[in-house]
Amino acid sequence: MEELRNKAKELLTAGTVKVVIGYGKGTGDARRPIFVRSADKVNELLFDAGCTQNLATYLTKAEVRAMGRMVIVAVPSTLRSILQLAAERQVREESVLALAVLDGTLRELLTFDAIEQTVATIPDAISATDQAMLDKLTARSVSERRAFWAAELGRCVKCYACRSSCPMCYCERCTMDCNRPQWIPVASHALGNLEYHMVRAMHLAGRCVQCGTCGAACPVGIPVHLLTFFAEGTVRRQFGQKGGASAKLDYAMSTFKPDDKEEFIR
Amino acid sequence: MAEQFEPKMTAFVCNWCTYAGADLTGTSRIKYQSNVRVIRLPCTGRIDFMMVMKAFSRGSDGVIVSGCHPNDCHYTSGNYHARRRWMVFRDLLDFVGIDLRRVTFSWISAAEGAKWAELVNQATNAVRELGPYKEIQQLAAVGID
Numbered sequence: 001m002e003e004l005r006n007k008a009k010e011l012l013t014a015g016t017v018k019v020v021i022g023y024g025k026g027t028g029d030a031r032r033p034i035f036v037r038s039a040d041k042v043n044e045l046l047f048d049a050g051c052t053q054n055l056a057t058y059l060t061k062a063e064v065r066a067m068g069r070m071v072i073v074a075v076p077s078t079l080r081s082i083l084q085l086a087a088e089r090q091v092r093e094e095s096v097l098a099l100a101v102l103d104g105t106l107r108e109l110l111t112f113d114a115i116e117q118t119v120a121t122i123p124d125a126i127s128a129t130d131q132a133m134l135d136k137l138t139a140r141s142v143s144e145r146r147a148f149w150a151a152e153l154g155r156c157v158k159c160y161a162c163r164s165s166c167p168m169c170y171c172e173r174c175t176m177d178c179n180r181p182q183w184i185p186v187a188s189h190a191l192g193n194l195e196y197h198m199v200r201a202m203h204l205a206g207r208c209v210q211c212g213t214c215g216a217a218c219p220v221g222i223p224v225h226l227l228t229f230f231a232e233g234t235v236r237r238q239f240g241q242k243g244g245a246s247a248k249l250d251y252a253m254s255t256f257k258p259d260d261k262e263e264f265i266r
Numbered sequence: 267m268a269e270q271f272e273p274k275m276t277a278f279v280c281n282w283c284t285y286a287g288a289d290l291t292g293t294s295r296i297k298y299q300s301n302v303r304v305i306r307l308p309c310t311g312r313i314d315f316m317m318v319m320k321a322f323s324r325g326s327d328g329v330i331v332s333g334c335h336p337n338d339c340h341y342t343s344g345n346y347h348a349r350r351r352w353m354v355f356r357d358l359l360d361f362v363g364i365d366l367r368r369v370t371f372s373w374i375s376a377a378e379g380a381k382w383a384e385l386v387n388q389a390t391n392a393v394r395e396l397g398p399y400k401e402i403q404q405l406a407a408v409g410i411d
Contacts, residue, residue, distance in 0.1 A: 137361070146363025146401060183316050190408035191323050195316065198362060202315055205354045227361070234357040239350070253354065256346035258336065262353050266372040266385065 003106045004073065005042045007099060011071055012039040017097060018068025021058050023051040033058065037067065047073065047101050054211040056081030056167035059091050074100040076122045077211030079115050080244025081167040084207055086112050087247050090170060112247035119245065126210050126229055133226055134233070153193040155220045158186070162224045163200065165217035168207045168243075175199060197227050205231035206252035209244035238262075273327035273393040275302040275386070278313045280345075283334035283375045290379030298383035299390045302330065309333065311344030315355045318369060322402045328368045328393035330385065335373040345373070364402070368393055 008020045022045045024034030031050040035058075036042055056078045058064045072078060079100055085091045098109040100118060109115045125131070137145055160176070163169045176184055176196060184199065185192035200214075208228045215225030236242045239260070241252045279285045285306045291298065307313055310333030321329050331352070339345045352371055360366050370389040374382050 142360065142363050142365055143401075144363075145361065149362050150405065183320075191402065191405040194362060194405065195319050195323070198319065198358060199316065201358055202351075202355060205358075227358075230361050231354060231358055234354050238353050253347075253350055256343060256350050258346060260346070260349055260353065262349065264356060264366075264371055265349065265352070266370070 001045075001047050004047055004099060004101065005045050007106060007108065008036060008045055008071070009039045009042045011097075012036070012042065016069065017071040019064065020045065020071050020073070021055050021064070022073035023047060023053075023055075035064065035067070045073070051075065052213075053165070053216065054078050054081055054167055054209075054213040056085065057165060057213070059085060059096060059167070060170040065095070069095055069097070071097040071099055074098045074109075075211075076100075076102065076119070076124070077209050077213075077244075078167075079109070079119050079122075080124070080209035081211065082115055083112065083119060083247045084168060084209060084244040084251075085170075087249055087251065088207075116246060124210065124242075127212070130212065130223075130226065130229060133223060134230060137226070138230075149194060150190070152222045153197060154190060156188055156193040156197070156222055157220065158188045158193065158196070159219060161217040161219060162214035165213045166200075166204070167209070167211070167213070168204055169200075175203075197224060200224070201227040201231040204228045204243075206235040206239070206241065207243040208232035271394060271397060273301050273390060273398070274325055275328045275330060275390055275393065276321040276326040277302050277304045277330035277332065277386070278317055278321075279304055279306055279330075279374075280310045280312075280333035280340075281306055281308050282340040283338060283373075284332040284382065286376035287374045287378045287382045290376065291382045292379075294379045296379060296383045298386045301390045301394075302386050309339065309341050309344035310348035311339075311341065313348060315351060318355075318359075322364075322368075322399060323406045325403065327396075327399045328370070328389055330370045330372070330389050332372045332374050332382075332385070335375055338375060365396065365399070367396060368399060 011017045020036040022034055023031045024044045024046055026032035033055055034044055054077045055072055093112055100107045100109055184196050210229055210232055212225045215223050218224055232243055235252045239252045313331055318329050333345050372385050
């Protein structure tokens with residue numbers, strides 16, 4: 001943590017970066033994102049096991065970008081998000097720098113290539129609990145799954161926290177806000193909620209870095225991340241390409257192979 | 267006497283192949299079940315996955331999606347993109363608990379009038395046996411509570 005603060009201080013003093021996007025103290029034991037813009041505030045930076053939120057979300061926010069060159073305190077999923085954002089031309093190499101804390105050591109990653117090499121060395125399996133949930137759900141019958149999601153999504157209040165917390169949901173104008181045609185009812189609605197979460201999963205298929213920040217952001221505790229994990233999983237299985245692995249690759253759903261194999265089209 | 271249930275089928279078809287194929291079915295005087303409502307779109311690539319969901323929420327009991335065979339797309343690659351989309355969307359539909367027996371995908375060229383008739387008949391019969399899609403209609407009716 002000292003190392004992180006010193007590095008941040010060094011970068012801010014030298015003026016190479018204008019803002020450090022990192023973790024600070026939240027309410028109780030919680031950690032929250034903070035934006036450090038001067039060297040005398042670096043002591044507010046923290047890094048511990050509670051720092052799990054994927055901060056890459058802020059890289060695409062106009063107000064953060066306006067601050068100048070950014071350095072981001074990164075966990076593995078943040079690095080993947082940076083690569084995916086780079087592949088979608090949402091971040092520029094010269095405007096972002098990553099300080100990755102991996103296995104307790106601090107690594108300064110200056111280029112997308114460096115990030116790519118680092119990411120390739122980190123295993124990207126999802127957590128055992130999430131995997132168990134996915135396995136349990138896929139083992140159930142269709143009607144049981146419908147009942148499960150009807151009960152879970154029935155609690156959704158359409159706060160869009162999942163959308164806001166997701167590093168990949170950066171569209172200025174979202175389909176959800178579009179009212180001509182109105183695809184999804186604005187208010188919480190039994191079928192509308194299901195449709196909203198399906199749209200989110202479809203839009204993230206092939207781009208999701210499986211950080212789980214959406215599920216953690218949900219105020220009513222719906223495991224919304226399982227939907228995006230599942231969609232991303234099916235893309236990986238069928239097209240052999242994963243979100244957040246490279247800064248150069250087109251994302252799986254925007255491209256195709258003439259020999260994509262399926263068995264259901266008659 | 268109780269009336270037999272007649273399913274509402276919605277078919278999203280591409281303008282260049284399946285629509286022309288369905289037209290051929292008619293001009294060839296091949297009879298098929300009249301439960302299907304055909305919606306013509308420029309290309310399968312235009313068929314947003316939400317259209318399938320909307321068809322269900324507006325009362326469809328079954329959905330057919332059809333377009334040009336691979337390599338025959340009028341726009342070169344629309345159907346290839348669509349195929350990837352369906353490959354993912356179909357899995358997702360299953361994951362959220364939508365009955366896949368109600369969604370039929372196919373490639374039908376402008377020369378396959380008979381195949382269109384057969385497809386519509388098969389899909390309609392399958393959905394007729396499944397009965398009305400109460401689960402989704404209930405969800406749609408629950409609305410905002």
